[in-house]
Amino acid sequence: MNTPEIRIENVSMVYSDNGASVKALDNVSIDIQKGEFISLLGPSGCGKTTLLRIIGDLLQPTSGNVLVCDQTPRQTRMDQKYGIVFQSPVLFDWRTISKNIRLPLEIMKVPREEQNRRIESLLELVGLSKFADHYPHQLSGGMQQRVGIARALAIQPEILLMDEPFSALDEFTREKLNEDVLQIWSKTNKTVVFVTHNIAESVFMSDRVCVLSPHPGRLSAIVDIDLPRPRTKEMRDWPEFNALVAKIRNSFEGV
Amino acid sequence: MSASLKSKLPVALAWIIGVIAIWEIGAWSLVNIFHDPMATQKLPFLHDIVRVMAQNWASLMDSASVTVSKAALGFLYGSIAGFVIAIVMSLSRNVERVAFPYLIISQMIPILGLAPIIYNIVKDGDTARVVISAYITFFPVSINTLGGIKSVEKDRLDLMYSYAAGKFQVYRKLIIPSAMPYLMSGLKIAAPLSVTAAILVEMLGTDEGIGVKILYTLYYGAGGATMFWASVITSALLGILGYVLISLAEKLLMPWQNTTSKRGGEDA
């Protein structure tokens, strides 16, 4: 096996504010291969966001090691290889929708025509072409979240980190975007770490599902999802699909 | 915008009508109830004042334009200084720690004492007006702007950080735009103050200006009490004008704010 794209080794994280300390992650190790689509699944408070932020160099672990693309998360961040979708949309309210998507492209000095091309196709993809010149406050929460996704995809990042990107969306939009993201991913073959608390979603999207249990956050199972790709919505009714969902659900009950 | 204007208009009208009514009743009472022989000196009728304002419109506007031009220049310099000071303080903890107490102390020196000192140093009414206006402007501008810079949302900073954006880009694309509403509320406070500052210096002795008119009509009775009041009201209108102009600029510069409820900064 080649060296993993993301290597998480014995990572622990303890938050401490004024004396009180919370152990958010306890000795977590995961290897993620290049081009892999991996989910972090678990109930609220189990440390999913914490782990994602550690991978993305937004947090330093209390102990343990993380290597991304054979270097520290910091170096990978300085190489502008991360695209992050936060749990809330984090849009700039003084920028229109298309200018919000343009933001990282400006920072990364992508040529202007290329910027326009990408913005146009991404707006199309997330179904917001008509809202290009609207301001964020004129959009619904779900629409704002879709802008956040488009913005992360715009830079075509080596590593895409997504923190419950679809949790604010209705079932229909969510399932459509599940497929859209998979379609983009299959074309680019980038590594994706996808945080969710929705079991069916994690099965539908992933190559592997990392199941985390709370207090403290521990890796309780890694489940291989050997469903064929491309994934289609019919698969959601397959017995194999439902068997995997049941298997993951049971792994929680063991905790 | 038009919607918010529509809802504000009745309130503004009610205020204006209320003030006029109270004024006229007060003036009428002095004459007819208290039979005060000095009634027209103490509180002339508002309609008399308006008439005098109309008659002396050209001369009032001449004085006003002198005052406004000095105040505006001071306001401009003060705003720039306040903005730059805020940026510099936000860039360095140490600079903030050293500079901040000076900022606070600077506000403890009474402007009434400082104005004659400056006037004496520069020996020139024009320069003194600009300097004092600038001095009074920079503080609310820098404090509000610094407050805005410090209240940038952490998630937004994290986003810029994740792109490995440089410091300059973070300021240009995130920090300054998000501090804009705060800067604007600082400017709204400072605009009327800068007019007041210019008038104060004028009262120390300059050739022209609305402050000179107030002083002369008060002490030398030139034109009588009505003219004094006309000058005072003109100066008040200048302050209001400053506020309104900044508010309009805010609407034009920040179109995304027009349809939302204002966030932060408004009374920071």
Ligand SMILES: Nc1ncnc2c1ncn2[C@@H]1O[C@H](COP(=O)(O)OP(=O)(O)OP(=O)(O)O)[C@@H](O)[C@H]1O
């Ligand atoms: N900045 C912080 N300071 C202190 N404790 C924190 C901080 N951030 C998270 N925690 C704690 O760490 C634990 C894990 O938090 P984390 O945000 O990673 O959970 P999560 O799995 O993302 O939950 P959710 O699904 O609700 O987003 C929680 O118990 C939380 O209280």
Ligand SMILES: [Mg+2]
């Ligand atoms: Mg979370």
